[in-house]
Amino acid sequence: MKVNFSVYRYNPETDTKPYMKAYQLDVPEGSDMMVLDALILLKEQDPSIAFRRSCREGVCGSDGINMNGKNGLACITPLSDLLGKGDIVIRPLPGLPVIRDLVVDMAQFYENYARIKPYLINDGLPPARENLQSPEEREQLDGMYECILCACCSTSCPSFWWNPDKFVGPAGLLAAYRWLADSRDTATDERLAELDDAFSVFRCHGIMNCVSVCPKGLNPTKAIGHIKSMLIKRAV
Amino acid sequence: MVTNAATFGRSGVHDYILIRVTAVILTLYTFYLLGFFAFNEVNYLSWTSFFSGMFTKIFTLLALLSMLIHAWIGLWQVLTDYVKPVGLRLACQFGLMLIAFVYLAAGLSIIWG
Numbered sequence: 020m021k022v023n024f025s026v027y028r029y030n031p032e033t034d035t036k037p038y039m040k041a042y043q044l045d046v047p048e049g050s051d052m053m054v055l056d057a058l059i060l061l062k063e064q065d066p067s068i069a070f071r072r073s074c075r076e077g078v079c080g081s082d083g084i085n086m087n088g089k090n091g092l093a094c095i096t097p098l099s100d101l102l103g104k105g106d107i108v109i110r111p112l113p114g115l116p117v118i119r120d121l122v123v124d125m126a127q128f129y130e131n132y133a134r135i136k137p138y139l140i141n142d143g144l145p146p147a148r149e150n151l152q153s154p155e156e157r158e159q160l161d162g163m164y165e166c167i168l169c170a171c172c173s174t175s176c177p178s179f180w181w182n183p184d185k186f187v188g189p190a191g192l193l194a195a196y197r198w199l200a201d202s203r204d205t206a207t208d209e210r211l212a213e214l215d216d217a218f219s220v221f222r223c224h225g226i227m228n229c230v231s232v233c234p235k236g237l238n239p240t241k242a243i244g245h246i247k248s249m250l251i252k253r254a255v
Numbered sequence: 256m257v258t259n260a261a262t263f264g265r266s267g268v269h270d271y272i273l274i275r276v277t278a279v280i281l282t283l284y285t286f287y288l289l290g291f292f293a294f295n296e297v298n299y300l301s302w303t304s305f306f307s308g309m310f311t312k313i314f315t316l317l318a319l320l321s322m323l324i325h326a327w328i329g330l331w332q333v334l335t336d337y338v339k340p341v342g343l344r345l346a347c348q349f350g351l352m353l354i355a356f357v358y359l360a361a362g363l364s365i366i367w368g
Binding site: 177178181182185212213214215216217218219220221222247250251253254255 | 256257258259262264266267268269270271272332335336337
């Protein structure tokens, strides 16, 4: 079975502007492969295609790309999900500067993650042994600690596209709530004070693009809702 | 913390609460007006007597004020998303808020004048 691809190409050293390049791949009938496998085969045809990949099993978050208009991880998206709708269109994650082909500059995304202080802050004396949590307290972190920072959610969010320097974005806010909900963290008020403005959290209007693309099945919109509730309870 | 002085509320929380409260008021006012249209024969007499009642006057004033606040916050959000040159954005915001204020002033003068 011949499968047609249209791949976003841009090399700032040689191209004046980005363009879409057509490729064709012969996929054996009755077989399925992941989009990442297809990209690796395309790279054999044309070694100049650049993309990131590492673990090839949906754990490292390196190969977030836009496939037929939807963000996802190439390594866990089966080709069969994208067939039957004409050419398979592969683009880099939207909203971030393109370094080359499918490789984007994630600096802004990481800055926003750093902004929410993604580490435990505890002013108390260090415990003699482990800092224990009850199973119920630990349960509060489920659905948040699993984030692999692939940026599929933030780069599918229009609020992040328009104000990436001010709105933290779904990935950063999911992580922010992970620390706000942690029973061992004592900096809740300081964390909330940093998020109290009209952009950082409140630019989320709950359109849930983040939820629809998250390859780990997480729900950043719900976490953002919890942060909004905490901010409102703190203010009124 | 991102600072901004062009929106109406003092903080993100303030904006969030104001835009929701004003939305509820505007919705209730819309139902109130629809109720008038549904249960009355609409002519000059019924219309003037409807708007001469103190309840309608105060509710209309409240709705006009809510419109101003709701439009201020909502349009500021839209403008900060889509209009990036600061001068143009502030000019647009000034123009739109001026129109909202004219609605308020005109409404006041029609109902209480």
